[in-house]
Amino acid sequence: MRLSERELVSLIRRKLARSTASEGTIVGPGDDAAIIAPTPGEALALSTDAIVEDVHFRRRWATGFLLGLKSLLSSISDIFAMGARPRACLVSLGLSTWASPLFVEDLFEGMLKAAGRFGASIVGGNITRSNKLFIDMTVTGHLAPGNAITRAGAKVGDAIYVTGHLGGAALAAKHLFGGRIDRGRLAEVESFLRDDVAATPGDAQVELLSRFFAPPIRAEESSALAAAGICTSMIDISDGIGSDLREVCHESGVGAVIEIDSIPVFDRLPGSLAINRRDMLRLAISGGEDYELLFTVRQSDELRLQRLFQENDLCPITKIGRITPNSEGIVFLDNDGRPSEGFTGFDHFSTKEEGH
Amino acid sequence: MRLSERELVSLIRRKLARSTASEGTIVGPGDDAAIIAPTPGEALALSTDAIVEDVHFRRRWATGFLLGLKSLLSSISDIFAMGARPRACLVSLGLSTWASPLFVEDLFEGMLKAAGRFGASIVGGNITRSNKLFIDMTVTGHLAPGNAITRAGAKVGDAIYVTGHLGGAALAAKHLFGGRIDRGRLAEVESFLRDDVAATPGDAQVELLSRFFAPPIRAEESSALAAAGICTSMIDISDGIGSDLREVCHESGVGAVIEIDSIPVFDRLPGSLAINRRDMLRLAISGGEDYELLFTVRQSDELRLQRLFQENDLCPITKIGRITPNSEGIVFLDNDGRPSEGFTGFDHFSTKEEGH
Structure with a gap:
């Protein structure tokens, strides 16, 4: 890492400043916390998601742009999965020594592309060191309070x-x-x-x-x-x-x-x-x-x-x-109407091989 | 890691359910996103912070409880540093194989202690694998829109x-x-x-x-x-x-x-x-x-x-x-009124030795 933490933060803030400032952002990146004005009458959706080197991607093939794009898109997806609309994003980076300033710039370029597609903005974040790179993203969204679609309402016959x-x-x-x-x-x-x-x-x-x-x-x-x-x-x-x-x-x-x-x-x-x-x-x-x-x-x-x-x-x-x-x-x-064997879901911790 | 991801999530949710449910939490842990009702008339503060193994703590001496307590307290501190009051917390964990279910339970016990002290609640999170443990926390807070105290207002003579x-x-x-x-x-x-x-x-x-x-x-x-x-x-x-x-x-x-x-x-x-x-x-x-x-x-x-x-x-x-x-x-x-040499601040990336 050739830049100091301060220089890296400056670089990220310059990058974020170039994105369209979001309506209702009272304090943006660079303070102890961001401050936003909630959308009047709406409830607030909050979701967090992490992408980790050698678990979700490999350094060999993930460019900064592609990684930033994919990471924030998948986080934003959680907000839409509730029936909400994304609004403000926070990005917490654990940076490995291999992550050059150019890589970090590209990472934010990809994340800005993802946020911008849905009118969301990146309002803050954190950086720290880490031996493997990780990106932890929090996305806030908004929705009419009664409109949330949870996982809990499916009924027999649906x-x-x-x-x-x-x-x-x-x-x-x-x-x-x-x-x-x-x-x-x-x-x-x-x-x-x-x-x-x-x-x-x-x-x-x-x-x-x-x-x-x-x-x-x-x-x-x-x-x-x-x-x-x-x-x-x-x-x-x-x-x-x-x-x-x-x-x-x-x-x-x-x-x-x-x-x-x-x-x-x-x-x-x-x-x-x-x-x-x-x-x-x-x-x-x-x-x-x-x-x-x-x-x-x-x-x-x-x-x-x-x-x-x-x-x-x-x-x-x-x-x-x-x-x-x-x-x-x-x-x-199966198409003969009989239960099929051998199909299962994803479990990060037990059944899957290293690598996703 | 002896529990599956699903079992670990269940364990965490049981732990969180025992904490006092926060007023205004519409959807709590366990869905794609949490949903909260913003405090009417107040602005929303958003802050994120990460604690990483061998950067901020060592496994040798950090018990789950002490680590959870310290992590969330330091995140909550950012909210108070804006003049806001903490409300809902999200906890994203990167779990190393050494982190036992008991360790994870203790970690949340410590975080619940930190959140509970200020009437805040833990409304959601994420878990993934990581070779070194990390804890990424997002804390939301609320404040009267005009009351935010930023880093940017100091004037000559203050x-x-x-x-x-x-x-x-x-x-x-x-x-x-x-x-x-x-x-x-x-x-x-x-x-x-x-x-x-x-x-x-x-x-x-x-x-x-x-x-x-x-x-x-x-x-x-x-x-x-x-x-x-x-x-x-x-x-x-x-x-x-x-x-x-x-x-x-x-x-x-x-x-x-x-x-x-x-x-x-x-x-x-x-x-x-x-x-x-x-x-x-x-x-x-x-x-x-x-x-x-x-x-x-x-x-x-x-x-x-x-x-x-x-x-x-x-x-x-x-x-x-x-x-x-x-x-x-x-x-x-110095007390003789002359500039003192040799005092500087903390930079995660350049001047400091590993670990502090």
Whole structure:
């Protein structure tokens, strides 16, 4: 680390000052705390998330920009998963000696891109030393007090839906952690995402990698669902359907049955990285990193849901199963209608190999 | 790590559920985000801070309880340093394999003690793996929108004050990092602080160590100063007067002169750990960890300040210098009135040895 802490903080503050100052920020970066004016009449959502070197990324392939972008997007996703809208972000960095000032600048460039996409701002943070780099982000959001969509409201008989297509991010992660992506391709991904973080790349490999670094945060879908008030529960898919559905079932005190064949998998795979459908389903269920939304609605609201998404030109949604009594547990059915073995969710601490 | 992530989260949630639920918490721990109702008419303070193994503590001597207590107290200190009152806390843990479930429980026990002391609550968090343990905490607070006391308002001629006595925490840290405190003494400190985190131990060594693990957060003093509206700037002393005063001067665009002999040093030292006054002053200026308040007031408000502290039976305060023009820089004067050499502040990244 060639800069002093003070010089590094100055560098970050100059970077943050160039972003559009957020309305309602009374005191921004550089003091003991940031001060913001809450949105009148709204409740406040608070979420925190950490990204750690050699757990969530490797130094070898994560550029500052891509890491900053992905980190803050995935944190912002938690706010949308409650039906709230992001507002102010705090970034706490544990900086390893390998993190150059240029890397830190790029990291904030990526985070500013993520925040800016949703009109959020970075209002403060902290830096300290750490032998492995970590990024801990807190995102605040706002929402009408009665509109929060928790994990706890799913009822027996509700339909289970997911947005978009799953498994792509986990496949990208597999290849990244496996060291099978060269830096030239990553430079293409970065160049593409610096230009437009929300567009779809033409090249299939660039698109697949973009699923990992710039997951398709479902902002409009979240807002529409919150305003319509038809979700009984919602979660963002960070760890794979297996694990995240288990959270919903646990909090709601219910079971679930999932028809595996109905799970919409990401299928625009580049020839060189293609895998079979069964393995892709496995990634959708156990891989994680998709940041699509999983939500439940009453059967009587399914028509309204379909109309809501069609009329507002929102993303594709797919029904993948239904909520059952708690005693029935969580069951994944094969297309012959029999329980499938061998599908599980993500657990940072036990079942997964090092690397995500 | 013998528990799965899910089991560990359950353990933490049970622990948090036993704390008094905070008024205005709409959704607590266990969802994508916590939801709180902002205090009507008040602005929101947001601060984040991290504690990292082998940077801020060593596994050898930091028990879970003491580490949790100290971590959250030092984070809460940032909120008071703005003149705000703490409200909701988020705790993001990077857990090393050595951190047992019992350690994690104790960590939260310490954090609950810290939060509970000020009527704050822990509303959410995150856990992930990390090779070295880290604790990243975000604390939100509230204050009347016009009452924020920043680092940026000091004016030439203002008097510079500090609360309490300085250097004790840094001396304790020196002995802790030097391996010169045995675990039996730490057990006494923990036992004392579990009983009453705000009392003063009778034993001098226990008292000195308590300065490090339970710094005397100046809650009432902060509230009184914010309500009186007489501070032109304020900061909490986390890195030592040298560094923290430099922050105030930098943000305010001013210089300062400090009379070294007027700095109130912590002097109830146990015989076995006693050091001379000059070294104690050095710790007060460059050591950090005191979490006392440093603030500036107009000369014309000094009498009002003295009365405010006397009439409300607040802690001792000491005038240590005055604000000067920017061009004069920051000068430390010896008691012969000549600039003193060799006093500096804390910089995590350059000047300090590993660990402090």
